[in-house]
Amino acid sequence: MPRRDQKELLEDIPRLLEMLTCGTPETQQGLLRLLCPCRTRCFADEVWAAICRAYDSPESAPRVRDQAFHALETLVDRARTDARWKEMLTHLKEQGLLALPLEKPLPTTKKPTAAKKREPKVRSWDLPRLLATLECGDPQEQKDTLRSLCPCRNPRYDQEVWLAIFRAYECEENVLVRDQAFHAIDTLFKRARIDPRSQELLRWLADQGVVPQTLDGVIPEWQPVGRGGLNGLYIPRYERSPRSKANRRR
Numbered sequence: 001m002p003r004r005d006q007k008e009l010l011e012d013i014p015r016l017l018e019m020l021t022c023g024t025p026e027t028q029q030g031l032l033r034l035l036c037p038c039r040t041r042c043f044a045d046e047v048w049a050a051i052c053r054a055y056d057s058p059e060s061a062p063r064v065r066d067q068a069f070h071a072l073e074t075l076v077d078r079a080r081t082d083a084r085w086k087e088m089l090t091h092l093k094e095q096g097l098l099a100l101p102l103e104k105p106l107p108t109t110k111k112p113t114a115a116k117k118r119e120p121k122v123r124s125w126d127l128p129r130l131l132a133t134l135e136c137g138d139p140q141e142q143k144d145t146l147r148s149l150c151p152c153r154n155p156r157y158d159q160e161v162w163l164a165i166f167r168a169y170e171c172e173e174n175v176l177v178r179d180q181a182f183h184a185i186d187t188l189f190k191r192a193r194i195d196p197r198s199q200e201l202l203r204w205l206a207d208q209g210v211v212p213q214t215l216d217g218v219i220p221e222w223q224p225v226g227r228g229g230l231n232g233l234y235i236p237r238y239e240r241s242p243r244s245k246a247n248r249r250r
Contacts, residue, residue: 006034013044020050025061028054032067037074043088048075052097065105072102122154127161134164139174146180151187157197159204162188166210192218 009016020031035042035051042048054060055068078085092098122130133145146168149156156162169181192198192215199219205211 006040010034010040010042013047017046017050020047020054025064028061028064029067032064032071036067036071037078037085041084043084045088045091048088048092049095049097052092055102062105069102069104072098076100076102120148122148122156127158131160131164134168139172139177142168142172142174142177143180146177146184150180150184151191151198155191155195155197157201159201162201162205163208163210166205189218193220 016031019027023031032051032054034040035047051068051071054064055072057065060068075085075089079089080086089098093100130145130149133141137145146165148154149161149165165181165184169178169185172178172181188198188202192202202211202215202219206215
């Protein structure tokens with residue numbers, strides 16, 4: 001609010017009282033901030049009576065009560081050194097509008113946010129049940145099981161688990177189940193770039209004929225010294241995942 005408008009408003013006491021009584025919480029809070037002795041020297045008795053009511057009324061919004069408390073607290077502080085404010089404070093106490101000491105309104109309690117549910121870890125004793133679900137469960141159960149076994153959640157290197165995942169990808173007719181199995185397999189291949197245990201698992205799967213024997217570009221290889229060649233460990237080039245950010249872990 002421009003200073004000129006503020007001055008006109010402070011001189012229009014009836015309008016000011018109406019806004020303090022009937023305005024929205026945002027309007028009331030703004031007016032109380034404006035009327036605070038740290039900003040304005042307003043000595044109208046009826047205005048300070050309205051400020052006391054805003055502080056005492058249980059119907060006032062928390063933000064309004066807090067702003068009124070700040071104004072009254074500042075009034076008490078200024079009254080120690082300023083005769084005009086001391087006179088106003090004495091008047092409010094004599095009228096029974098203000099009792100000291102002031103009690104700061106309790107902060108409003110926010111509803112506690114629900115704690116993010118942690119997904120359970122897959123333990124060794126869970127594997128027989130999960131494998132049975134992959135073999136005989138309904139599509140939704142199979143999809144949930146594949147989701148829990150994906151390396152982006154629970155890195156598992158059990159050979160029988162991965163044989164079951166590849167079977168689900170190759171044989172399952174349900175599109176959602178196949179898609180979740182592919183997600184787990186694709187994550188395994190990406191982890192093989194930096195994870196030795198994933199590399200070992202892929203080599204074993206290649207020996208079983210589950211994945212292609214050639215894993216060039218998937219597992220880092222030592223390059224011998226050669227003419228114009230490389231000397232040392234060649235790590236496959238990192239390519240940004242085509243998955244969306246929300247889809248990288250699902």
